[in-house]
Amino acid sequence: MTRSRAQDPNVCGVTAAIAVIDGKWKTSLLWLLESGPHRPGELRRRLAGLSEKVLTQALREMEQDGLVHREVHDVLPPKTVYSLTAFGRDLAKALDALAEWGHRRLDRLRVSEAAS
Amino acid sequence: MTRSRAQDPNVCGVTAAIAVIDGKWKTSLLWLLESGPHRPGELRRRLAGLSEKVLTQALREMEQDGLVHREVHDVLPPKTVYSLTAFGRDLAKALDALAEWGHRRLDRLRVSEAAS
DNA sequence: CAGCATCCTCTACGATACTG
DNA sequence: CAGTATCGTAGAGGATGCTG
Numbered sequence A, B: 001m002t003r004s005r006a007q008d009p010n011v012c013g014v015t016a017a018i019a020v021i022d023g024k025w026k027t028s029l030l031w032l033l034e035s036g037p038h039r040p041g042e043l044r045r046r047l048a049g050l051s052e053k054v055l056t057q058a059l060r061e062m063e064q065d066g067l068v069h070r071e072v073h074d075v076l077p078p079k080t081v082y083s084l085t086a087f088g089r090d091l092a093k094a095l096d097a098l099a100e101w102g103h104r105r106l107d108r109l110r111v112s113e114a115a116s
Numbered sequence C: 001c002a003g004c005a006t007c008c009t010c011t012a013c014g015a016t017a018c019t020g
Numbered sequence D: 001c002a003g004t005a006t007c008g009t010a011g012a013g014g015a016t017g018c019t020g
Helices: A012-021 A026-034 A040-046 A052-064 A086-094 A096-114 B012-021 B026-034 B040-046 B052-064 B086-114
Strands: A068-073 A079-084 B068-073 B079-084
Touching (some): A012 A026, A012 B026, A012 B086, A026 A040, A026 A052, A026 A079, A040 A079, A052 A068, A079 A086, A086 A096, A086 B086, A096 B086, B026 B052, B026 B079, B052 B068, B079 B086
Antiparallel strands (some): B068 B079
16 A cells, blocks of 8 residues: 555545555554464564564554554563554454455455456 | 555455555545546546546556446547446445544544644 | 664656647 | 556665664
């Protein structure tokens, strides 16, 4: 997704929501964190291709947006745990309807490619 | 939104849905078309900053994705009308939950900026 | 191991000029 | 008026090296 979306008054809520899940990895992170707290290392292992820089950046933005809680244990080696806030969990739930529609789309694609 | 999102199996449906509304203007177009068929000129007038090229490109993609129907009247001056398909209307409905969450976020932002 | 800084690439989007 | 073609640009995201 491209960062700066239309701020048209017509789209109101949708735009505000998408602004927050915008970026290549945020929906995936939301999904993973929905199943419980995770450490950065785990997240990277699960998401092949996600660089250290981009992960941190995404998590920081999600933290600022109130979706994610960051818990730093001041030990050696460093340990940080990320988890979803209630607000973040609500967003994940709001995505369920979208996911359902998406599955219908995937079914369609499967059918049309089977026909070729 | 950036075009190429994660194709992680974990995100399945959500990714498939977002792929289709990805781009700066598609959600706005979906919103406008939800209220009825529109001609390209009308759409551009409503969405300030949307260039001719990008509009056509977005509509073509949405047509390919089965969200939009394109009806060409072969007259002079040219007349084309775009409308949502049933599939497209379903997507718009699926976005309702997201919109609701988005409004909650906007309320939050309003509160936090009022506090400053 | 968590995280920051730097450089580079790629592409969606914008601007402009032009056809039928 | 609908649509195409071309060029230029900003910024997200990838790669790499370095710190505590």
